[in-house]
Amino acid sequence: MQSFTYERAASAEQAAAAVAAQPDAKFISGGTNLLDLMKLEIERPAHLVDISRLPLDRIEETAAGGLRVGAQVRNSDLAADPRVRSRYPMLTQALLAGASGQIRNKASTSGNLLQRTRCPYFYDRNMPCNKREQGSGCAALQGFNRTHAVLGASEACIAVHPSDMAVAMAGLDARIETISPGGETRTIPIGDLHRLPEATPHVETVLGHGEMIAAVTLPPPPPGRQVYRKVRDRASYAFALVSVAAIVEKSGDRIRSARIAMGGVAARPWRATEAERTLAGAVASDGAFTDAAEAALAGAVGHGGNDFKIPLAKRTMRHTLAAAVESA
Amino acid sequence: MAETDYRNGPTRRAVLEGGVATGVLLATSIPAYAEPAGAVSAAASAAPAPTMPMTLRINAKDLSVELDPRTTLLDALRNHLGLTGSKKGCDHGQCGACTVLVDGRRINSCLTLAAMHEGDEITTVEGLAVGDRLHPVQAAFVARDGFQCGYCTPGQICSAVGMLGEARAGWPSHASADVAAASVALTDAEIRERMSGNICRCAAYPNIVAAIRDAAEGA
Numbered sequence: 001m002q003s004f005t006y007e008r009a010a011s012a013e014q015a016a017a018a019v020a021a022q023p024d025a026k027f028i029s030g031g032t033n034l035l036d037l038m039k040l041e042i043e044r045p046a047h048l049v050d051i052s053r054l055p056l057d058r059i060e061e062t063a064a065g066g067l068r069v070g071a072q073v074r075n076s077d078l079a080a081d082p083r084v085r086s087r088y089p090m091l092t093q094a095l096l097a098g099a100s101g102q103i104r105n106k107a108s109t110s111g112n113l114l115q116r117t118r119c120p121y122f123y124d125r126n127m128p129c130n131k132r133e134q135g136s137g138c139a140a141l142q143g144f145n146r147t148h149a150v151l152g153a154s155e156a157c158i159a160v161h162p163s164d165m166a167v168a169m170a171g172l173d174a175r176i177e178t179i180s181p182g183g184e185t186r187t188i189p190i191g192d193l194h195r196l197p198e199a200t201p202h203v204e205t206v207l208g209h210g211e212m213i214a215a216v217t218l219p220p221p222p223p224g225r226q227v228y229r230k231v232r233d234r235a236s237y238a239f240a241l242v243s244v245a246a247i248v249e250k251s252g253d254r255i256r257s258a259r260i261a262m263g264g265v266a267a268r269p270w271r272a273t274e275a276e277r278t279l280a281g282a283v284a285s286d287g288a289f290t291d292a293a294e295a296a297l298a299g300a301v302g303h304g305g306n307d308f309k310i311p312l313a314k315r316t317m318r319h320t321l322a323a324a325v326e327s328a
Numbered sequence: 329m330a331e332t333d334y335r336n337g338p339t340r341r342a343v344l345e346g347g348v349a350t351g352v353l354l355a356t357s358i359p360a361y362a363e364p365a366g367a368v369s370a371a372a373s374a375a376p377a378p379t380m381p382m383t384l385r386i387n388a389k390d391l392s393v394e395l396d397p398r399t400t401l402l403d404a405l406r407n408h409l410g411l412t413g414s415k416k417g418c419d420h421g422q423c424g425a426c427t428v429l430v431d432g433r434r435i436n437s438c439l440t441l442a443a444m445h446e447g448d449e450i451t452t453v454e455g456l457a458v459g460d461r462l463h464p465v466q467a468a469f470v471a472r473d474g475f476q477c478g479y480c481t482p483g484q485i486c487s488a489v490g491m492l493g494e495a496r497a498g499w500p501s502h503a504s505a506d507v508a509a510a511s512v513a514l515t516d517a518e519i520r521e522r523m524s525g526n527i528c529r530c531a532a533y534p535n536i537v538a539a540i541r542d543a544a545e546g547a
Contacts, residue, residue: 003377003398008444028441030440031440031444035400036420048397048441076494079507080499085508092507093502096501096504100424100524100526101487101522102427103439105433105490235521237524237525
C-alpha cells in the first residue's frame with residue numbers, strides 16, 4: 001500500500017473541500033472496496049478524508065412519502081430498516097444478496113454506489129486495462145470475460161458495475177443528493193450517476209472531484225409487487241452474473257405498469273425501459289414476459305465467454321416478472 | 329515487525345522461532361504466508377512513513393499506540409498490540425478469519441484502518457471469555473468440535489457472536505422467505521447464509537453450524 005495521510009472529516013462541507021484541495025485525495029467511508037484496491041496499489045490516494053462518522057447515518061421520512069437515506073447508512077442497517085423491509089422489500093432483498101454480513105456492516109450507501117468493478121483485468125496490474133490505466137487497452141475483450149457486460153459496453157471496456165443495491169435503487173427511481181466543495185448541492189437521478197464506458201472507462205460517474213454523496217432519496221414506493229432476483233456462481237457471497245429488479249402493477253389480468261432494472265450486464269445498473277414499454281397494458285402472461293425480455297436484450301452483444309448471459313438475462317427476467325405478478 | 333510494549337503475551341511467531349519441535353516445519357512457511365501485504369508495502373515505500381498517535385479501546389482496555397496510517401485494524405491487533413487471536417487469511421475481506429466486533433457489530437478487521445476506530449469499542453476473540461468462563465459460542469464450538477485446524481475459528485466465533493445479535497434484532501437474510509417478518513427462525517439454511525463470509529478450508533461446516541445452532545438455542 002502506498003503512503004497516505006489521514007484526516008477525520010468534521011463536516012460534509014469540510015470533507016468536500018479537503019478532497020477538492022488535493023488532486024490525489026479520496027473520501028473513505030466503509031473502506032471495504034477502497035482498502036482492498038489500495039493494498040493492490042490499484043488505488044493510490046495520497047490523502048484520505050474519513051467521512052464515516054459524519055452525521056449522515058439516518059433514514060428519514062420525506063414529505064412526499066418516501067425515504068431519505070443518509071450516505072453513511074450502512075448496508076446492513078438499510079437492509080434491516082423496518083420501513084425499507086415493508087415498503088421497499090426489493091431493496092432489502094438486493095442488499096442481502098450482496099457481500100457478507102461483515103462487509104454489509106461496514107459498507108456505506110454511497111460507497112456501495114461508487115464501488116469499482118471486479119473485472120479480473122482491472123485487478124491485475126500486469127494486464128492492460130483502460131479503466132485502471134487510460135489508453136493501455138482492454139485485456140477482457142479477448143480474455144476471460146464470462147462475467148462481463150453485454151449492454152452499453154465499448155471497445156475500450158466491457159466491465160460491469162458490481163452492485164446489487166444500485167440495481168434495486170435504479171428500479172425505484174432513486175435520486176442522489178451531493179454536496180460540492182463550495183457547499184452547493186445537486187440532485188442526480190440514479191440513472192445518470194454512472195457513465196457508460198465509451199472511450200473513457202476510467203471516468204465512472206458524473207461526480208466532480210470533491211463532490212460527495214450526502215444522501216439517496218427514494219420516492220414513495222410505486223404500486224405493485226417488488227422482486228429482486230440474482231443469479232450467481234455460488235449460492236452466497238458472490239457477485240451477480242445477472243440480476244433483475246422488477247416492480248409490476250396489475251389491473252385485472254393486465255399489467256398497468258412495470259419497472260425493471262438489471263445488474264451484472266452493464267457498467268451501470270441498467271434500466272430496461274424498452275421492456276417496461278412492452279409490458280404496459282399487456283396481458284400478464286409468459287408471452288408478454290418473453291417479449292419484454294427480448295426487448296430488454298435486443299441490443300445485447302456477447303464477447304465469447306459471456307455469450308451465455310444474454311439468454312440467462314432473458315430467462316431471469318421472465319422468471320422475475322412471473323414472480324412479481326404472482327400476487328401483485 | 330516492531331515489538332512494542334503493548335504485547336501482552338507471546339505470539340505464535342515467537343513460539344515458533346523459539347524452536348518448538350512441531351514448529352520447525354511451519355516456521356519457514358508461516359511468516360511469508362501471513363504477511364503478503366506487508367511485503368508489497370515495504371518494497372513500495374523507501375522512506376519510513378510518518379506515524380499517528382492513537383488510542384484504541386480493545387477488550388475494555390484503552391491502548392495507546394503510534395501507527396503508520398496504512399495499518400489495518402488487523403495488523404494493529406496482531407503486530408502492534410500482541411493480540412494474535414484474530415487471524416490473517418486472505419487480507420482482502422473474503423475469508424472472514426480476521427472478524428472482530430466493533431461496537432458489537434462484526435466486521436473484517438483487514439478491510440479497515442486502525443485510525444478509523446479511535447473511540448470505538450473493539451472486541452476480539454481474546455475478549456469474549458469472562459475469566460476462565462468461555463463465551464457460550466466458544467463453549468459450543470468446543471462441545472461440537474466446530475473446527476479442525478482452528479485457523480478460521482476465532483473469526484468464525486466472533487462472526488457467530490455478531491450474527492446471533494443480528495438475528496435477535498430480527499434482521500432478515502437472503503435465506504429469509506419474507507424480509508418484512510418481525511422475527512427470524514435460525515434454521516440451518518439461515519445460519520449457513522448468514523455465516524457465508526467465513527470460510528473454513530477444513531470444511532468443518534456441519535459442526536460449525538451445529539455449534540451455532542446450540543448457542544442460538546442456549547444449549
